Amino acid sequence: MAYNILIAEDEAQIRRVLKTYLKQDGYEVFEASDGQMAIDIFKEAKIDFVCLDIMMPKLNGYEVAKMIRSSSDVPIILLTALDSEDDILKGYSLFIDDYITKPFNPKVLLAKINNIIKRTNTEIKKEYIIGDLKFDFINEQVWLKDKELLISKKEFDLLSFFAKNEGKVCSRELLLDEVWGIDVDVDNRVVDTYIKQLRQKMLPYKYIKTIFKKGYQFTIKWEKY
Numbered sequence: 001m002a003y004n005i006l007i008a009e010d011e012a013q014i015r016r017v018l019k020t021y022l023k024q025d026g027y028e029v030f031e032a033s034d035g036q037m038a039i040d041i042f043k044e045a046k047i048d049f050v051c052l053d054i055m056m057p058k059l060n061g062y063e064v065a066k067m068i069r070s071s072s073d074v075p076i077i078l079l080t081a082l083d084s085e086d087d088i089l090k091g092y093s094l095f096i097d098d099y100i101t102k103p104f105n106p107k108v109l110l111a112k113i114n115n116i117i118k119r120t121n122t123e124i125k126k127e128y129i130i131g132d133l134k135f136d137f138i139n140e141q142v143w144l145k146d147k148e149l150l151i152s153k154k155e156f157d158l159l160s161f162f163a164k165n166e167g168k169v170c171s172r173e174l175l176l177d178e179v180w181g182i183d184v185d186v187d188n189r190v191v192d193t194y195i196k197q198l199r200q201k202m203l204p205y206k207y208i209k210t211i212f213k214k215g216y217q218f219t220i221k222w223e224k225y
Contacts, residue, residue: 004046004164005113006030008038008064009053009079018051021106025114028161028178035059039067046164047074049113052096054080054087065094075116077109130163131207131220149201154179158194162208162218171215191216 005027009015012033019029030045032038036058041047050068054061065076078091081102091099097116100109128135134143140156142149151159158179162170172188180186195208195216202208209217 003048003117004028004030005049005051006032006038006041006045006047007051008032008035008056008061009051010034010056011053014053014079017106018109021110022113023181025110028164033057035061035064038064042068042072044168049117050074050076051109051113052076052078054078054082054091062090062094065091065096069095075113077112077116079104079109128160128163130166132205133159133163133207135160135163144202144205151198151201155194155198155201158191159198162216166218166220169211169214169217174215 003026005022007015007018007022007029009018009031010033015031015033019031022029027049030041030047032041034057038050038052038056039059042050050065052061052064056064059067061078061080065078068074068076076094076096077098077100078096079100079102080087080091088099098112100112128137132145136142137160140153142151142156142159158175161175161179172191175191176186176188180190199206199208207218207220209219211217
């Protein structure tokens with residue numbers, strides 16, 4: 001739950017399939033349909049791994065990889081139909097971690113991602129601290145000021161997603177997709193119910209703020225009532 005992967009791919013079907021496999025394996029997934037969107041997401045969210053198509057609108061994968069590498073050593077896998085020696089070498093010249101050609105098996109990509117994580121020692125965080133909250137992702141527990149919060153699995157998933165995206169305004173639809181899953185058919189008002197429960201359990205802290213007509217924002221700027 002603590003590892004964020006960005007899929008930058010202009011083919012919606014490929015994004016959907018990859019997202020399904022990655023979420024089933026416990027990853028959080030961010031999607032970009034063009035290169036500029038990929039850069040915007042990378043700047044705004046805490047991305048731990050990038051799956052990057054080469055042939056994309058606005059900015060191609062090589063340009064995106066170069067921009068990411070200018071400030072980050074995050075692992076990158078290139079996904080592409082370009083399989084010439086020059087194309088492959090160009091990718092590796094940008095210090096990518098692997099190169100996979102289309103069509104490909106999603107299970108193979110997932111295995112590559114897992115292996116790169118182990119090889120580069122960028123393992124999933126066991127703990128995460130933000131404000132007065134401390135998350136234990138192994139046991140799915142969370143403490144507020146040294147007091148354990150008695151929350152459900154779904155409440156933990158929701159709160160940890162908020163914490164990892166501190167400052168980002170999240171719509172109900174985004175929260176449903178990322179926490180409940182894109183294929184789960186539930187009313188979006190269920191988000192309101194869970195947030196109300198979390199707020200009650202985190203009193204007197206005011207970490208989750210309502211943004212009128214937009215959704216919710218987790219921020220440690222508003223700490224206490």
